[in-house]
Amino acid sequence: xxxxxxxxxxxxxxxxxxxxxxxxxxxxxxxxxxxxxxxxxxxxxxxxxxxxxxxxxxxxxxxxxxxxxxxxxxxxxxxxxxxxxxxxxxxxxxxxxxxxxxxxxxxxxxxxxxxxxxxxxxxxxxxxxxxxxxxxxxxxxxxxxxxxxxxxxxxxxxxxxxxxxxxxxxxxxxxxxxxxxxxxxxxxxxxxxxxxxxxxxxxxxxxxxxxxxxxxxxxxxxxxxxxxxxxxxxxxxxxxxxxxxxxxxxxxxxxxxxxxxxxxxxxxxxxxxxxxxxxxxxxxxxxxxxxxxxxxxxxxxxxxxxxxxxxxxxxxxxxxxxxxxxxxxxxxxxxxxxxxxxxxxxxxxxxxxxxxxxxxxxxxxxxxxxxxxxxxxxxxxxxxxxxxxxxxxxxxxxxxxxxxxxxxxxxxxxxxxxxxxxxxxxxxxxxx
Amino acid sequence: xxxxxxxxxxxxxxxxxxxxxxxxxxxxxxxxxxxxxxxxxxxxxxxxxxxxxxxxxxxxxxxxxxxxxxxxxxxxxxxxxxxxxxxxxxxxxxxxxxxxxxxxxxxxxxxxxxxxxxxxxxxxxxxxxxxxxxxxxxxxxxx
Numbered sequence: 001x002x003x004x005x006x007x008x009x010x011x012x013x014x015x016x017x018x019x020x021x022x023x024x025x026x027x028x029x030x031x032x033x034x035x036x037x038x039x040x041x042x043x044x045x046x047x048x049x050x051x052x053x054x055x056x057x058x059x060x061x062x063x064x065x066x067x068x069x070x071x072x073x074x075x076x077x078x079x080x081x082x083x084x085x086x087x088x089x090x091x092x093x094x095x096x097x098x099x100x101x102x103x104x105x106x107x108x109x110x111x112x113x114x115x116x117x118x119x120x121x122x123x124x125x126x127x128x129x130x131x132x133x134x135x136x137x138x139x140x141x142x143x144x145x146x147x148x149x150x151x152x153x154x155x156x157x158x159x160x161x162x163x164x165x166x167x168x169x170x171x172x173x174x175x176x177x178x179x180x181x182x183x184x185x186x187x188x189x190x191x192x193x194x195x196x197x198x199x200x201x202x203x204x205x206x207x208x209x210x211x212x213x214x215x216x217x218x219x220x221x222x223x224x225x226x227x228x229x230x231x232x233x234x235x236x237x238x239x240x241x242x243x244x245x246x247x248x249x250x251x252x253x254x255x256x257x258x259x260x261x262x263x264x265x266x267x268x269x270x271x272x273x274x275x276x277x278x279x280x281x282x283x284x285x286x287x288x289x290x291x292x293x294x295x296x297x298x299x300x301x302x303x304x305x306x307x308x309x310x311x312x313x314x315x316x317x318x319x320x321x322x323x324x325x326x327x328x329x330x331x332x333x334x335x336x337x338x339x340x341x342x343x344x345x346x347x348x349x350x351x352x353x354x355x356x357x358x359x360x361x362x363x364x365x366x367x368x369x370x371x372x373x374x375x376x377x378x379x380x381x382x383x384x385x386x387x388x389x390x391x392x393x394x395x396x397x398x399x400x401x402x403x404x405x406x407x408x409x410x411x412x413x414x415x416x417x418x419x420x421x422x423x424x425x426x427x428x429x430x431x432x
Numbered sequence: 433x434x435x436x437x438x439x440x441x442x443x444x445x446x447x448x449x450x451x452x453x454x455x456x457x458x459x460x461x462x463x464x465x466x467x468x469x470x471x472x473x474x475x476x477x478x479x480x481x482x483x484x485x486x487x488x489x490x491x492x493x494x495x496x497x498x499x500x501x502x503x504x505x506x507x508x509x510x511x512x513x514x515x516x517x518x519x520x521x522x523x524x525x526x527x528x529x530x531x532x533x534x535x536x537x538x539x540x541x542x543x544x545x546x547x548x549x550x551x552x553x554x555x556x557x558x559x560x561x562x563x564x565x566x567x568x569x570x571x572x573x574x575x
Contacts, residue, residue, distance in 0.1 A: 063543050066559045067552075068573035100573040 007358035007381040009326045009398065010166065010301075011039050012125035014094050016133025018043065020121075021050060022164030022171075024197030025087040029080050029118075031073045031104055032094025034059035043165050044400065056080040058097075065100050073097075073107050081114055087198040089118045090140060098124035117198075119144030131217045131301070131327050134163045138221040141191075141201060148229050149205035155186045157257065158204050158231070160222065161213040161239070161411075162303060164192050168400045172409030173239070177213060180240075180412055183267055184250060184259050205229045211253060213239055215302040215340065216333035237340055239307030242315035242416030243275045244345070275413040286316075291427050293392055295319045295370040299361055299378030300397035301327035302337055305352065308377055308396065311416060313344045316423075318375065320350035321368050324361045326397075329354055365389060373430075375423070392427045434463040436470065437556065438516040440524035441549055450526040451542075457516055458549075465557045475512050510534060520560065523552050 014036055017028035027050050030036055040052040058076045060069040073091070080089060091108050098104075104120060111118040121140035123133045138160070159177050162170035171193045178188035189207060191200045210222045210233040222233035234256045240249035247268045254264035285291065296318050298305045302325045312318045323341060334354055342349040355361050362385040365376065374391035376382050380401040386393030395403055396410075410419045440454035441447050454475070461470040513534050516522055521541035535542045545552055555572075562569055 062541060063545060065569060065572065066543065066555050067545055067547075070573075097573075099568075099570055101571040102573050 013133030293375035
């Protein structure tokens with residue numbers, strides 16, 4: 001049967017060059033055909049010290065397929081080291097060199113003694129999408145840069161959460177998670193975004209534990225670090241948005257890290273007071289049931305679909321319709337993720353569907369009776385179906401074409417308030 | 433089906449001439465992964481061209497003689513391209529951008545590679561056989 005081009009919700013594994021770009025002063029060196037960095041051309045917030053337009057690339061062609069492209073790769077790395085002032089060079093392979101069998105790893109090993117670290121991440125497109133690619137990049141860092149450390153820093157916690165650039169709120173969320181962890185009296189360590197970089201990478205082995213806030217992306221990495229670096233990990237699958245989940249998050253992290261229970265409870269009490277002060281002030285609006293939808297659907301990756309579903313049920317009091325997970329979640333994680341969606345308060349269960357076919361998702365949304373205006377949180381692609389179904393629409397996942405997201409975030413108590421603000425700002429336009 | 437490959441080599445063993453330097457191409461006939469020499473094709477300079485004084489293009493002035501010599505040339509198809517226009521591909525040490533484009537228009541693959549004729553032809557014939565029979569190129573660079 002003929003297939004048509006579908007709405008793009010993620011890119012190939014090699015787009016994980018964004019994860020490299022998210023590390024301050026790190027640059028991807030591409031062993032691929034010309035134009036493989038072009039897929040990042042429409043990303044939001046990707047200019048700066050290094051932008052995809054200047055990523056060194058072997059630009060291999062037919063000749064390199066026939067005769068192999070390793071010599072070109074060697075000179076490209078050599079010259080990248082000469083002309084680009086970076087702290088970390090991550091060689092990434094596209095599909096062509098991996099199909100024809102270029103031994104990229106061997107070439108990268110030749111640069112083991114280079115002044116700056118050169119590491120290799122295998123990111124051929126046929127290996128999966130950029131969620132997988134992100135894992136490959138972190139894997140390459142663990143493999144190529146980190147050694148087990150006997151020296152540990154008390155209270156140091158490595159935090160892993162959103163996939164940079166793919167999750168539009170990645171940096172704001174990461175910073176807010178840092179703040180929450182710091183308020184527990186721990187020392188957060190992250191490698192992505194402004195003011196972090198290679199120094200923080202070298203701190204990873206000294207951490208007391210890894211904190212992974214994600215349903216599945218990165219699980220492979222923390223397991224690897226447990227094995228190679230001897231760092232235990234805490235897997236917290238739900239992105240904590242709003243009071244209910246964030247308090248639970250603080251309790252879980254506090255308990256795992258051995259923080260005094262009373263201290264955690266005091267912190268939560270103070271935070272919740274602050275949070276509910278705002279909720280109470282606007283309670284008249286929230287209790288006006290004609291404004292807000294009764295049921296909602298999230299069309300996003302597992303990270304946001306789960307985080308937002310929990311928030312909208314547990315904190316906002318909406319009822320979940322079907323939730324659509326569009327990140328092509330690997331099969332081995334699907335069962336446990338489905339179960340996370342069933343652990344909602346008041347005995348409510350949400351049905352999560354793993355679907356990458358935009359047409360099918362939109363047909364299901366159109367078919368479902370939302371008993372009023374549907375509330376659709378998705379990507380730009382869901383705008384049309386929201387209009388068709390006369391729904392409230394907020395774009396939260398990639399591609400987020402009509403919003404500019406710089407440092408805002410949905411994580412934590414403040415993040416929850418921000419998401420309520422955003423949703424009600426949309427809903428209120430209908431009545432004003 | 434057999435096809436022809438033009439090779440720029442001064443000694444018949446190594447690919448040691450650039451496209452501009454080559455005034456003679458050895459044309460091989462290939463079928464599957466077998467190949468043999470078919471003929472030699474000479475390229476004569478046009479009558480109005482200033483003869484070259486040296487074969488290597490180090491002296492800029494001497495390069496204004498004909499096309500396909502590294503200085504580029506606009507307009508019609510280079511005469512040198514015409515003499516190999518029935519070949520499936522051309523193999524030489526280096527090749528200029530404009531000539532490459534002209535070859536591309538004629539669906540001739542150009543390979544600029546510094547190795548022995550044998551190595552080049554072995555690899556090229558395997559590649560062409562695989563693509564013609566729609567077989568995977570997996571691991572081709574390792575062979």
